[in-house]
Amino acid sequence: MKRRTFIQHTTAAGALIGLGGLSLSSFSPKTTKKITILHTNDVHSHIDPFGPNDGRNANKGGVARRASLVESIRQENPNTLLLDAGDIFQGTPYFNYYGGELEFKLMSMLKYDLATIGNHDFDNGIDGLYAQLPHADFDFVSANYDFKNTVLDTHVKPFKTFIKDGVKIGVFGLGIELEGLVGKKHYKETVYNDPIEIAQDMSRILKDNEHCDIVICLSHLGYFYKNNPDKVSDLVIARQTKDIDLIIGGHTHTFLPKPTIEKNSVGKNVLVNQVGCYGLYLGQIDFYLETGQELKAKGTTIVV
Amino acid sequence: MKTKIFFLCLIVLIFSSCKQDYSISKIEGKRLEINDSIKADNTVDAFIKPYRDKVNKDLDSTLAFAVDTYSKTDGELNTAIGNFMADALYEMTNPVFKSRTGKDIDLVLLNHGGIRSIISKGNITSRTAYEVMPFDNTVVVTTLKGEQIKELLTYLASRKRAHPIAGLQVILNADGSINRALIKGSEIDYNKTYYVATSDYLYNGGDRMSFLKSKDSLYDLDYKIRNLLIDYFKKIDTLRPTIDDRFIQLKDK
Numbered sequence: 072m073k074r075r076t077f078i079q080h081t082t083a084a085g086a087l088i089g090l091g092g093l094s095l096s097s098f099s100p101k102t103t104k105k106i107t108i109l110h111t112n113d114v115h116s117h118i119d120p121f122g123p124n125d126g127r128n129a130n131k132g133g134v135a136r137r138a139s140l141v142e143s144i145r146q147e148n149p150n151t152l153l154l155d156a157g158d159i160f161q162g163t164p165y166f167n168y169y170g171g172e173l174e175f176k177l178m179s180m181l182k183y184d185l186a187t188i189g190n191h192d193f194d195n196g197i198d199g200l201y202a203q204l205p206h207a208d209f210d211f212v213s214a215n216y217d218f219k220n221t222v223l224d225t226h227v228k229p230f231k232t233f234i235k236d237g238v239k240i241g242v243f244g245l246g247i248e249l250e251g252l253v254g255k256k257h258y259k260e261t262v263y264n265d266p267i268e269i270a271q272d273m274s275r276i277l278k279d280n281e282h283c284d285i286v287i288c289l290s291h292l293g294y295f296y297k298n299n300p301d302k303v304s305d306l307v308i309a310r311q312t313k314d315i316d317l318i319i320g321g322h323t324h325t326f327l328p329k330p331t332i333e334k335n336s337v338g339k340n341v342l343v344n345q346v347g348c349y350g351l352y353l354g355q356i357d358f359y360l361e362t363g364q365e366l367k368a369k370g371t372t373i374v375v
Numbered sequence: 376m377k378t379k380i381f382f383l384c385l386i387v388l389i390f391s392s393c394k395q396d397y398s399i400s401k402i403e404g405k406r407l408e409i410n411d412s413i414k415a416d417n418t419v420d421a422f423i424k425p426y427r428d429k430v431n432k433d434l435d436s437t438l439a440f441a442v443d444t445y446s447k448t449d450g451e452l453n454t455a456i457g458n459f460m461a462d463a464l465y466e467m468t469n470p471v472f473k474s475r476t477g478k479d480i481d482l483v484l485l486n487h488g489g490i491r492s493i494i495s496k497g498n499i500t501s502r503t504a505y506e507v508m509p510f511d512n513t514v515v516v517t518t519l520k521g522e523q524i525k526e527l528l529t530y531l532a533s534r535k536r537a538h539p540i541a542g543l544q545v546i547l548n549a550d551g552s553i554n555r556a557l558i559k560g561s562e563i564d565y566n567k568t569y570y571v572a573t574s575d576y577l578y579n580g581g582d583r584m585s586f587l588k589s590k591d592s593l594y595d596l597d598y599k600i601r602n603l604l605i606d607y608f609k610k611i612d613t614l615r616p617t618i619d620d621r622f623i624q625l626k627d628k
Contacts, residue, residue: 103400104397116509118423118426118427119423119427120409120411124495124497125495126444126446126493126495126496127493130410130411131408131409131410132409133409133415134419134423135415135416135417135419135420135423136409136410136411136413136414136415136416137409138415138416138418138419139413139414139415139416140407140409140413142416161509161510162491162506162509163505163506163509164430164433164434164502164505164509165426165430166509167505167509167511168426168429168430169426173423173426176422177419177422177423180418180419180422181419194510237397238397250580251580251581251582251583252581254576254579254580254581255579255580256579284396284397284398284399285399316399316402317402327406328406329404329405329406330404342402342404344404344406346406350409351408351409352406352407352408352409353406353407353409354404354405354406354407355404355405355406355407356402356403356404357402357403357404358399358401358402359399359400359401359402359403360397360398360399360400361397361398361400362396362397362398371398371399371400371401371402372400372401372402373401373402373403373404374401374402374403374404375403375404375405
């Protein structure tokens with residue numbers, strides 16, 4: 072890899088000799104990169120497809136089918152991330168029988184890159200979640216749960232960055248307030264911090280300190296609370312932060328036919344997406360990136 | 376010349392040692408449905424099989440028959456599926472409570488959010504009970520004084536959700552205030568102590584039902600709600616619950 076960069080640089084040096092007068096920025100050839108983000112949320116232990124007689128979701132869902140679909144998309148674009156927005160656990164007997172082991176093993180087989188933690192992931196207690204971590208070949212992020220005084224301390228990071236084809240992608244996690252939703256005996260000493268402040272900090276860190284090209288918020292806050300619009304939700308986070316490109320949500324089991332485009336605190340577009348629940352859908356967001364400054368003025372085209 | 380090229384390389388290296396700066400030019404978003412047009416991955420499917428076989432063997436024998444599909448979204452303040460759950464809880468746990476304490480359960484309160492699935496028309500199996508009630512919650516009986524019963528009623532009136540109840544009737548006025556509340560068909564005696572069956576989840580602060588905290592005794596029946604549903608399905612042949620008048624709001628005249 073090192074050697075290849077060097078060769079590229081010598082070529083550029085040759086160009087410099089040849090063309091003399093041109094400014095530095097025009098040496099890097101204009102290239103377009105494509106990064107694909109795939110996502111699920113609230114799968115709730117739905118491993119098998121719904122049966123043909125199901126009253127609502129007949130013949131839909133199923134992890135083995137999701138595996139084929141993800142694989143075909145990866146074949147098309149290897150620069151793909153697969154993310155889950157929480158509530159992996161609870162909803163079928165697989166969880167009652169195996170405590171989440173099968174869910175994590177399958178997500179590892181599908182090569183999930185990252186997940187955040189939903190309220191139902193505490194259903195066997197924080198110890199029950201901790202006990203299943205060895206079965207997960209992927210990491211968990213949560214920036215507003217402080218696990219310092221729990222078994223999960225050091226096992227869950229606020230954010231993770233990935234480099235795909237030279238593009239840096241930063242993903243941070245947000246979790247919902249647990250009090251009133253999960254028994255205290257289950258979440259124990261987990262501290263919930265204000266998601267808005269944390270999201271503002273995280274997006275700044277990922278943009279300014281980590282120099283990420285794409286900033287993603289993986290949230291289990293819920294899409295929006297119509298009867299309580301001030302309650303923190305994905306739309307509220309989108310409006311009150313900047314530098315987030317995409318919010319992938321969960322919790323409210325909201326079936327968005329297409330991602331929502333929301334304006335952030337400086338009037339820039341943020342995409343908010345959620346694909347319902349039970350593994351009935353897979354969300355796909357493709358980012359096209361280009362080098363060079365002139366694009367910044369041109370802005371971003373969004374096709375949904 | 377060689378040194379010159381070296382220096383030029385060095386300069387370029389310094390400039391480009393910063394990460395290449397990318398800007399997002401275009402974003403495309405869509406959702407893909409997972410359905411039977413997608414072929415299942417064989418490796419993944421084979422991995423699931425032993426787990427599936429074990430679970431299915433345990434769960435798929437028919438226990439009863441549902442005459443219709445029941446959903447918690449069908450109904451205003453009470454639903455057929457919620458009424459079934461609250462009634463089944465009363466029917467299955469009152470004998471247990473009575474044999475242990477000599478007393479009867481006065482009312483049952485569960486939460487609407489705790490109904491996790493529809494019941495589809497057709498055969499009911501143990502799997503149905505797992506779908507409706509995947510949580511390992513158990514039944515507790517709490518003793519509530521008059522003040523707490525008032526709080527319980529205020530909670531139901533203000534939330535206006537179809538939280539499953541049995542033994543209790545609540546009628547709201549058109550403006551949302553309480554018109555009438557009865558326990559086991561009688562006016563509520565606010566000096567009396569009532570025995571209220573609920574889940575340990577709600578008792579421990581779930582759905583913010585803080586009024587459930589007993590100032591007196593608490594009885595843990597050690598009976599999982601899912602198991603009592605399975606026992607109830609075994610007891611009945613046919614499930615045909617209905618929406619009734621146990622929790623309603625009067626319309627403006």
